[in-house]
Amino acid sequence: MGTTQLDTVPEPKYWHLKTVLSEALDSEFSVGEILPNERDLAARFGVARATLRQALEQLELEGRLQRRRGVGTTVAPPRMGVAVASERHTWPGAAGDAWQPADCVTAAPPSTVARVLESDPEDQVHVVRRSRVTHGQPVAAELVYIPASSVPDLSGIDAPSGTARARAVLRELARLDLEGEDRAVELGSARADDAKELDRLPGAPVLVVTTRYFAEGRTAAVSVATYRADTCRLTFGDSGGVEIHHDPERRAS
Amino acid sequence: MGTTQLDTVPEPKYWHLKTVLSEALDSEFSVGEILPNERDLAARFGVARATLRQALEQLELEGRLQRRRGVGTTVAPPRMGVAVASERHTWPGAAGDAWQPADCVTAAPPSTVARVLESDPEDQVHVVRRSRVTHGQPVAAELVYIPASSVPDLSGIDAPSGTARARAVLRELARLDLEGEDRAVELGSARADDAKELDRLPGAPVLVVTTRYFAEGRTAAVSVATYRADTCRLTFGDSGGVEIHHDPERRAS
């Protein structure tokens, strides 16, 4: 009878915990600071460690925390803006892009890539591996799939693999007239190899950016780039993550 | 001595489980089919339910599965391509956009929004709520923050709130000359209100798209759109998720 209806929707403990921790992070901690370990935190809040971990996982997903096995849990800096595309379309490897070619092999593409390349899944393509580092931190790993038909004249290149070959293949690709680009972003989880390169555990959340490059009336190349979802904010457009100050009066010393 | 080094890195059970399930989904299940319940599956694979759930969670994150409390786990259809931006810049609410205005209130924006609006966090702004439905399914919820200075002449509008007011405010905003746009995409987790609108549980993974609209040399409006990360693939560029067929010969029958 007298039960006031305050508990209409009993909030899960981990959700409430997340809110409390989130506010504590704002007010009582600064970037880089180390939190108490999970067992202590769980005891302090009077919950099981698994419940506490559920809250921490969400905060890590949101880029508020960084957890490293054997080390501890630290307060993460704000996500960095990473420019993914500007108004100008350019080939991968164009002057001044943020990627560093690592390797190039010849292999059959995954079926999903073969489909957008409109090629036979059996046909081998060039696969250029590149990585992207920002502020001394690895933020993305990329595979560029290039059909042989897009780089017809590879006669001058003798390196069978390695960064030299990667550079050469991209240079050859750039001889085509780029007619357009097309991008898609979706959530994924890091494969074991990507995870290693991104310094995360396998299964870590990543933002997968798939880019199609059009030339000669067809899809001339496809890139699949895997960004760390915890540390990156992908930016599109000319201002690319840089703060804009239209009003000169606000640019005070 | 005789120990062959096969177990260099003992793969976690849930990871192996995820791989096995993923392959089973490809070969033995079709879209919409219901999987056995978690207790049965766990027993079948000889693991605890929590471990099985860890694998299912990853598969759901990747958009392979859909789980609903009280119902069961089903095989998800491929993610739908959702056009987020095209080469042409347009104001929110422009003719033919995919959003449906729901409401409009006046409130102080969150501090993060106030910062990009370069406004005082205390200043109230118009907040238009919109939702986006594709293939009969809610895919995104959006809040558009519009400073009063961007819609100076609201004299003709008497509706204090509701969809009528939302439409009117957007119409007024569109009188400004749009000079540019700026987008950022990052991973987030659904707030309680968004989760409800997206038919998900709070904390569900979402892709947050923040758009700045520039006019009159400043940021005239900011939109924060929250897309379901499990079902959506965000597309950028003119082809917006639609398959392109450059070669007329392939447009058979």
Added chain:
DNA sequence: GAGTGGTCTAGACCACATA
């Protein structure tokens, strides 16, 4: 070797949908 986060277990109860 001590301390951290990561994995795993075997239970229990709850909220929700459906019949």
Added chain:
DNA sequence: ATGTGGTCTAGACCACTCA
């Protein structure tokens, strides 16, 4: 009423980092 997924517990052991 039954069955589903969601939450929670109290342990255990493992992999990793670092002093």
